[in-house]
Amino acid sequence: MRLDVVLRVTTKFMLAPLLLFALYVQFHGDYGPGGGFQAGVIAAAAIILYGLINGLGPAQKIVPVGLLEVLIPGGVLIYVGVGIAGMLLGDNFLDYNHLAHDSVHGQEWGVFLVEIGVFLTVFSTMIAIYYAFAGRRRS
């Protein structure tokens, strides 16, 4: 689709708002519908859209496969790490009460950090699935 000007230009316009909207959904998750999963899917959709229009190669230049393989387990590591932090502070696993000066802020921080982990894993898994399908060659 290298020659299709309309598609390429519209995509270019859409990418930045898509990523911005992903961030909005991510940080709005504390107060209303949203959160890491949805935001991760939206952000991944931006990369996948870019890949659909410009091809797999340019998409992998933005998000290389090696980065994905770090981000997928990395997101889970953040999640588990927050849970263990709660344990080290004397609570049960995934108890965020003592992450900040009082329990309300502690819970807010805990959910905030955990959602970042969710975002990273969902974002990178979605792209990895797309790469796996798009990179398949007939043997």
Place this chain on the structure above:
Amino acid sequence: MITHHLPVLLILAPLLGAILAALSRNGFAAWLIALVASALTAAIAVALLWRVQAEGVISYRLGGWAPELGIEYRVDAVNALIVLLVGVVALVTMIFARRSVLAEIIPERVAWFYTMMLLCIAGLLGMAVTGDAFNAFVFLEISSLSTYTLIALGRDRRALVAAYQYLIVGTIGATFYVIGVGLIYLVTGTLNLGLIVERLGAIESSRALIVAEAFIVAGIGLKLALFPLHAWLPNAYAYAPSSASVLLASTATKVAVYLLARFLFTVFGGDVGPGGIPIGAILIVLSVAAMFLASAAAVFQNDVKRILAFSSVGQIGYITLGLALVNPTGLTGGLLHLFNHALMKGAAFMAIGAIVLRAGTAKLDELSGIGRVMPWTVAALTVAGLGLIGVPGTSGFVSKYYLILGALEAGHGWLAILIVASSFIAVLYVGRFVEVMWFREPAQAARESREAPLEMLLPMWVLAGATIWFGLDAEGPAALARAAANALLKVAP
């Protein structure tokens, strides 16, 4: 302080191990991480069992939330036994796995293989320790998804088909389970198993519970390969990488049996379910069918892995028969057979893994005379085979003895006869590979192979040795199984 966190540490050790193995991206480092993680898991499992025996039921609240709101991990005599089994098997499998994985898995995928093994272990342990019906579903999915990947990593192209087949069937099973859990939630308003039991008495119409029981028994039945729902198992075990077969054959179906027992006895109340469904009688029929038909199918297989896989379906029949008898002795027999069968099947699949490593094939007609060049390996396979038959002096005899006593206690003398009769079919399939491997002239594959390396023989003989040990001195596992059976039936010990 650390003992307080034991139930969750049990899950965290393999889960963190899986993350680190994935991040390491190096085959040897991943193996080392997997070994350490599973050693820690086994140690935690032993500590947990110890604590349960000293203090009784352990409850752990995730995130500090009360059981009504959050997830509770609950460990009693029943799941302490399962957790011990999974922990120990995980450790010996990891010791065994290194050589076998080097030969069977593409180098770039070795780290992913160990990641999936550890995730599978984490999922199985999670299913065992959680006291929350929906959380059990989540862990069921974790273990299932990693199992599909493990099977698909097999060298044979048919592994992909086997994995896909299991993916479809396993997903249906998990969906049925979660539909059943949803119905229970509808009538009780809680997902915590303990609270469900408390609130069951107040339910006026049992219709939702009848449907829930049907869905849950069928759903878990698919996962544990209950007789007519077992079609996915032989291919999955036969084409998965050898070390994955060891782990799956000795733990995956066992944890599903545990979940079934938990629902049958604590939620649905034993052999007659809500609305008068004769679930005990249905299970007895299916178990007997498995004992005869699946064992008979094993006789006609050529691939040794498939013989063992069909034998697994048959042996699961004995375990579910123990559950269906609904008396302390029979249930003790069922749980004891669950434990013993896991150990002997682990040893048998390790032996086959070693034979595949050396001879490059698991086809029986190409393996004639292999016992003469790999005596220790085939001896371990033979010991496991004797255990499957239930020869006195092996642990299989002890558990079948309890089952027969349980059948007599329940007043089903004919069942006791069927248990003995079906064991003769095991003589046929075990006898077949024993005869070919020991007594025939060595074939091409046998002449070119040699004894398996020590690091594979050692874990293999730990399990084969346990099969003999628990056949001669059964008091240890029998006491654990009896405590578990009493906890399920709520009989004072």
